[in-house]
Every structure is written in C-alpha cells, then in structure tokens.
Amino acid sequence: MLTINRIREERDFIIERLKIKNFKAEEIIDKILLLDSSRREIISRSDTMQAEMNRISKEIGALIKNGKKSEAEAAKENTYRLKEEIRTLSEKLIPIDNDLKNEIVRLPNLPHESVPAGHGADNNVIVKKGGAIIDVPDTFLPHWDLIKKYDIIDFDLGIKLTGAGFPVYKGKGARLERALISFFLDEGTKAGYNEVLPPILVNEDSGFGTGQLPDKEGQMYHVGIDNFYLIPTAEVPVTNIYRDVILSAEDLPVMNIAYTPCFRREAGSWGAHVRGLNRLHQFDKVEIVQIAHPDKSYKSLEDMVNHVESLIIKLDLPYRILKLCGGDMSFTSALTYDFEVWSAAQKRWLEVSSVSNFESFQANRLKCRFKEKGDKQTRLVHTLNGSALALPRIVAALLENNQSEAGIKIPGVLVPYTGFEIIN
RNA sequence: GGAGAGAUGGCAGAGCGGUCGAAUGCGGCGGUCUCGAAAACCGUUGUCCUGCUUACGCGGGACCGGGGGUUCGAAUCCCCCUCUCUCCGCCA
Structure with a gap:
C-alpha cells in the first residue's frame, strides 16, 4: 500500500501515474484526503483532552498523597466530562480509521516511470x-x-x-x-x-x-x-x-x-x-x-x-x-x-x-x-x-x-x- | 488429547494502582585512555501517531502479546482471545 504521507503530498502525481495502470484514482484519493484530514482533526482534539486528563490525574494523585481529600474529590468532578468526550471522539475515529485503511488498500502501486502504457x-x-x-x-x-x-x-x-x-x-x-x-x-x-x-x-x-x-x-x-x-x-x-x-x-x-x-x-x-x-x-x-x-x-x-x-x-x-x-x-x-x-x-x-x-x-x-x-x-x-x-x-x-x-x-x-x- | 506455567524495550530480567517508557545486567552507539586493540571508566540507547515546524529541533498523545472492563489514574486489578514454554500421552 502507498503511504498516507505520499498520498497527501503527491495527489496529482499519483493520479497521473496510475493512469498508466488504467486505474482511475482521483475519486478514491480525494476520499482518502478527506478522511485523513478529519482523522487528524479528531486526533488533535482528543490528544489535547487526553493531555488535560493526564494533568488532572496527576494532580489528584498529589492531593491524595497530601491528605487533601475533599480537594481531590472536587478535581475528580472535572474529569467525568473530559472522559466522556474522549470516549466519544475515539468512537468517532474507529469508522474513519477503517474507511481510510480500506480506501488506501484499494490503490495499486505506482508504475515505474519506464513502464509503457497499454491494456494487455x-x-x-x-x-x-x-x-x-x-x-x-x-x-x-x-x-x-x-x-x-x-x-x-x-x-x-x-x-x-x-x-x-x-x-x-x-x-x-x-x-x-x-x-x-x-x-x-x-x-x-x-x-x-x-x-x-x-x-x-x-x-x-x-x-x-x-x-x-x-x-x-x-x-x-x-x-x-x-x-x-x-x-x-x-x-x-x-x-x-x-x-x-x-x-x-x-x-x-x-x-x-x-x-x-x-x-x-x-x-x-x-x-x-x-x-x-x-x-x-x-x-x-x-x-x-x-x-x-x-x-x-x-x-x-x-x-x-x-x-x-x-x-x-x-x-x-x-x-x-x-x-x-x-x-x-x-x-x-x-x-x-x-x-x-x-x-x-x-x-x-x-x-x-x-x-x-x-x-x-x-x-x-x-x-x-x-x-x-x-x-x-x-x-x-x-x-x-x-x-x-x-x-x-x-x-x-x-x-x-x-x-x-x-x-x-x-x-x-x-x-x-x-x-x-x-x-x- | 490431558495438566500446568508464562507473554515487559535488541536479548536477559525487575516492576506496592499514581512521581513507570518502565530498575538492573548484557548488547549497540559515542567518548576518555592507548601507537592500536582489549579492559576499565563516562555518556547515550525503542516504536508509532500528531502539532509547530523542516531542525542532526521542540511540544502533545499512544504503545509493557491482542481486545474489552474497573478507576480521577492500569505494565500492575477483572474478563475474553491468541501465542509460547514445561510435563504426560501419541508419534516421523
């Protein structure tokens, strides 16, 4: 399979090359690029929240260690919503990841520049x-x-x-x-x-x-x-x-x-x-x-x-x-x-x-x-x-x-x- | 087929639910020493995703067989799966 980086960076070139294999790639590639950008957007949001989550968890750990129980309990309150949102995002990501993989796998390898065109x-x-x-x-x-x-x-x-x-x-x-x-x-x-x-x-x-x-x-x-x-x-x-x-x-x-x-x-x-x-x-x-x-x-x-x-x-x-x-x-x-x-x-x-x-x-x-x-x-x-x-x-x-x-x-x-x- | 044990970084091998990406040893890489090498000593040492950026850079996230769950927090607890090993049986 082609790497997603290459598809991202060389969209037009790939479409052009695959014509040699009589393969119409444009539609698939654009679908891939769309999936890829929403994938990255979700990951970015989810990672940010995850970072916040990790920060709070560490705080709670420190508070409990210092015997500040009520403050720890208060801090927990903030985590529930974050946790829920992270879960939602990760569930959203699953079908996107799958679709992305399925689409990428459909693209044939690019023919070398010396490959002659032809049908059979x-x-x-x-x-x-x-x-x-x-x-x-x-x-x-x-x-x-x-x-x-x-x-x-x-x-x-x-x-x-x-x-x-x-x-x-x-x-x-x-x-x-x-x-x-x-x-x-x-x-x-x-x-x-x-x-x-x-x-x-x-x-x-x-x-x-x-x-x-x-x-x-x-x-x-x-x-x-x-x-x-x-x-x-x-x-x-x-x-x-x-x-x-x-x-x-x-x-x-x-x-x-x-x-x-x-x-x-x-x-x-x-x-x-x-x-x-x-x-x-x-x-x-x-x-x-x-x-x-x-x-x-x-x-x-x-x-x-x-x-x-x-x-x-x-x-x-x-x-x-x-x-x-x-x-x-x-x-x-x-x-x-x-x-x-x-x-x-x-x-x-x-x-x-x-x-x-x-x-x-x-x-x-x-x-x-x-x-x-x-x-x-x-x-x-x-x-x-x-x-x-x-x-x-x-x-x-x-x-x-x-x-x-x-x-x-x-x-x-x-x-x-x-x-x-x-x-x- | 029967019984049991286990799966942690290149390998070996630790790991009270928080400060563990993970001790320690070996190996690898760089250096000191040396004419050179060995030894010794010092330092370093994974992968993937992602953002800024395009720097032999910085930040965030994930990964301790795989998948779920409990929890504010899991390598550590629970469940399922897969695989490996040992013993017995069978057997080229």
Missing part, C-alpha cells in the same frame, strides 16, 4: 530475445504426450490421490524435477543468495503481509481447522521473515532463495493452454527474494533479471524477456519483467518467471524498514522477488524442445544432477 499482453514490450527457435517437424509431440510415452509424469494417478492438477512425478521424471530444483538452488547460492527452507503453511498475518489477504484468499488453499494457508509462492513466507523488522542499511540488500512447492486453487480456463504441465494446482518453484535499499533497488532488479536469464541460457532454451505494460502488471508491482520460453511442439511462449520490484508498496504493509547508520529515522525498504525458476513449464519446454527418436536429451548442466543423459 499485446502491449508488453519485448526487451530481449535469446536462443534460436528452430523449425521442428510435425512429428514432434507436445509434452503431455511425451510424459505418457516415457511414463515420467502421471496425471491420472494424481487424480486418484488428490484431484486434477496434482501430478505424480515418476522415475526419471521425479529425478528431473529434483535435479532442476538442486540446479536452481546451487546457481542461486553461487550468485550470492542465502538458501532458506520455509514452512509451506502460513498464518493470516503472513498472508496479509504480502498482500494475498484479504482480497485473494480464494486463490489459496485454506486449512480451516488451524486457520493456515498453503502458500501460493515462497514469496509469502520468505518475505514475511522481514515483517515488523527494522534492518540496518549495511545489511542491505538481503538476498534469499527458497525452494517450495506452491499451491494455487485458481480454476482458470481449460483447453490446450492449461493442458499437461501448463497450469497446475501444485507445482515446484525456486524463488529469489531481495530486500533492498530504496536507492539501489533497480540495481537489484537488474541483477535478478540477469540471474534468471543466465539460468535459461544454461538450460539452452529459446527465450524472450518482456517488460510488462501498465495494464498487464500486477496490483502491487512497480516494474515487472516476464520471462517466456519457447515450447516447440505447442508452438507458443510459456511464462516461466516474473521478476518484479515492488518498491515500498509491500514493505509498507509488512512494516519492514531500515535505518541508516547513526540515523534516528526509519525508512521503508524496497522488496523484490522473482521466480528462478518455476518448474512445470521449464520441464514442458525441455521435453518438447529436446525430443528426438532416441529419446529426450537432458541439457549438459543438469546431467550431474540427474545422473542420466537421456530419457527413453
């Missing part, structure tokens, strides 16, 4: 392409056929055990999955990330901290009896490590990497686009998260993008990097790069990573701040995260792109992890 995926800007897209013969199979042919992932078995979207990885398929996870984690460690293995169930506070709650609770699996949520991404537990934390500037950037399974209820559409591994309820992902100094967060973003790119290059997959336009960006992001790899048999791009800078938007919710050495005041940090990488579509692309009569060839960098060179 068509307006995203391709900033880079890599790897060669080769023409493949029509005999090339989509991955859902390949996994059956080699019996490495079993959807029907998953349906038996759980339901649709919960595949069972078997044999070399399971081994490939584990190899990719290890490879991604090792690469991250080499790049300076600190590995963490967090819980995959989180409480309500954590869900709120990263913004899944209260609005998107339908997208998470909920364990009702304990009121926990299954994480939709490692971003949730890993970022929440820093909820209510004040870091020192020299600790920044904090760089964490985590593998977790991810759980998403989203039913979504169906058809070829969600077939096979394209969309699942449970999948594996390695996530990188940075907590950065506000002046240096775009350097962090660049580092993260380079890191993700290096992974895809090592896996030898054709890819492109998109800068998302305002209309295609998430509510919370200031700048997002999407990574897509080419899926040879499906003949389309599959999104495998999304790397974003949230600036202070998430930090304000999390109350994650930092202090400059010797400085008294706290400032909000910037938070960033990105997939490095999400597994299913990587697996899909690897299977489809590397197929041959002999079988599916495993990229060289993975062989030390899989222990085999070919799936056949």
Whole structure:
C-alpha cells in the first residue's frame, strides 16, 4: 500500500501515474484526503483532552498523597466530562480509521516511470530475445504426450490421490524435477543468495503481509481447522521473515532463495493452454527474494533479471524477456519483467518467471524498514522477488524442445544432477 | 488429547494502582585512555501517531502479546482471545 504521507503530498502525481495502470484514482484519493484530514482533526482534539486528563490525574494523585481529600474529590468532578468526550471522539475515529485503511488498500502501486502504457499482453514490450527457435517437424509431440510415452509424469494417478492438477512425478521424471530444483538452488547460492527452507503453511498475518489477504484468499488453499494457508509462492513466507523488522542499511540488500512447492486453487480456463504441465494446482518453484535499499533497488532488479536469464541460457532454451505494460502488471508491482520460453511442439511462449520490484508498496504493509547508520529515522525498504525458476513449464519446454527418436536429451548442466543423459 | 506455567524495550530480567517508557545486567552507539586493540571508566540507547515546524529541533498523545472492563489514574486489578514454554500421552 502507498503511504498516507505520499498520498497527501503527491495527489496529482499519483493520479497521473496510475493512469498508466488504467486505474482511475482521483475519486478514491480525494476520499482518502478527506478522511485523513478529519482523522487528524479528531486526533488533535482528543490528544489535547487526553493531555488535560493526564494533568488532572496527576494532580489528584498529589492531593491524595497530601491528605487533601475533599480537594481531590472536587478535581475528580472535572474529569467525568473530559472522559466522556474522549470516549466519544475515539468512537468517532474507529469508522474513519477503517474507511481510510480500506480506501488506501484499494490503490495499486505506482508504475515505474519506464513502464509503457497499454491494456494487455499485446502491449508488453519485448526487451530481449535469446536462443534460436528452430523449425521442428510435425512429428514432434507436445509434452503431455511425451510424459505418457516415457511414463515420467502421471496425471491420472494424481487424480486418484488428490484431484486434477496434482501430478505424480515418476522415475526419471521425479529425478528431473529434483535435479532442476538442486540446479536452481546451487546457481542461486553461487550468485550470492542465502538458501532458506520455509514452512509451506502460513498464518493470516503472513498472508496479509504480502498482500494475498484479504482480497485473494480464494486463490489459496485454506486449512480451516488451524486457520493456515498453503502458500501460493515462497514469496509469502520468505518475505514475511522481514515483517515488523527494522534492518540496518549495511545489511542491505538481503538476498534469499527458497525452494517450495506452491499451491494455487485458481480454476482458470481449460483447453490446450492449461493442458499437461501448463497450469497446475501444485507445482515446484525456486524463488529469489531481495530486500533492498530504496536507492539501489533497480540495481537489484537488474541483477535478478540477469540471474534468471543466465539460468535459461544454461538450460539452452529459446527465450524472450518482456517488460510488462501498465495494464498487464500486477496490483502491487512497480516494474515487472516476464520471462517466456519457447515450447516447440505447442508452438507458443510459456511464462516461466516474473521478476518484479515492488518498491515500498509491500514493505509498507509488512512494516519492514531500515535505518541508516547513526540515523534516528526509519525508512521503508524496497522488496523484490522473482521466480528462478518455476518448474512445470521449464520441464514442458525441455521435453518438447529436446525430443528426438532416441529419446529426450537432458541439457549438459543438469546431467550431474540427474545422473542420466537421456530419457527413453 | 490431558495438566500446568508464562507473554515487559535488541536479548536477559525487575516492576506496592499514581512521581513507570518502565530498575538492573548484557548488547549497540559515542567518548576518555592507548601507537592500536582489549579492559576499565563516562555518556547515550525503542516504536508509532500528531502539532509547530523542516531542525542532526521542540511540544502533545499512544504503545509493557491482542481486545474489552474497573478507576480521577492500569505494565500492575477483572474478563475474553491468541501465542509460547514445561510435563504426560501419541508419534516421523
């Protein structure tokens, strides 16, 4: 969420910037400003009375100590009315505070100045392409056929055990999955990330901290009896490590990497686009998260993008990097790069990573701040995260792109992890 | 699942209903001493809201797990909730 200070000071600028996200902010902002000023007025009056109240109470204490009982009783008379008024004011404040909070939470993050305008995926800007897209013969199979042919992932078995979207990885398929996870984690460690293995169930506070709650609770699996949520991404537990934390500037950037399974209820559409591994309820992902100094967060973003790119290059997959336009960006992001790899048999791009800078938007919710050495005041940090990488579509692309009569060839960098060179 | 104990500042740990934002110790920061460091000594040390203001400033308010209540006054008393710990049971 945006800070109230900023809304107060930069009303026009915010309204202007949010147009890039196709968001009409004027009405909400003016409502916020109105609520804010009445809030402050009430607080000011209430604080004054509270101060008076405290003064009288101290007096009464002193009088009683000196045995002046009747004077103390007289002084009490003055407090009743004050007390009542303070109570009235504080009751008046409650709905205003709530409204204010509810309105502020509705405002999306401001897009970075470099974000292009646009309404949807068509307006995203391709900033880079890599790897060669080769023409493949029509005999090339989509991955859902390949996994059956080699019996490495079993959807029907998953349906038996759980339901649709919960595949069972078997044999070399399971081994490939584990190899990719290890490879991604090792690469991250080499790049300076600190590995963490967090819980995959989180409480309500954590869900709120990263913004899944209260609005998107339908997208998470909920364990009702304990009121926990299954994480939709490692971003949730890993970022929440820093909820209510004040870091020192020299600790920044904090760089964490985590593998977790991810759980998403989203039913979504169906058809070829969600077939096979394209969309699942449970999948594996390695996530990188940075907590950065506000002046240096775009350097962090660049580092993260380079890191993700290096992974895809090592896996030898054709890819492109998109800068998302305002209309295609998430509510919370200031700048997002999407990574897509080419899926040879499906003949389309599959999104495998999304790397974003949230600036202070998430930090304000999390109350994650930092202090400059010797400085008294706290400032909000910037938070960033990105997939490095999400597994299913990587697996899909690897299977489809590397197929041959002999079988599916495993990229060289993975062989030390899989222990085999070919799936056949 | 059963029984009990507890939740106070970065940590540890005090706290008769008023002078407690809170003793003390540790840690952190600054300084003295030193060629330098350690030790010792001195000083300092939370967060949020808000007004004046825009100063490495001053004032007011709030915060001792969370929420209510009693009271002129609550860290201290009462109620509810949450969480943590210990023991027993079960168990990877």
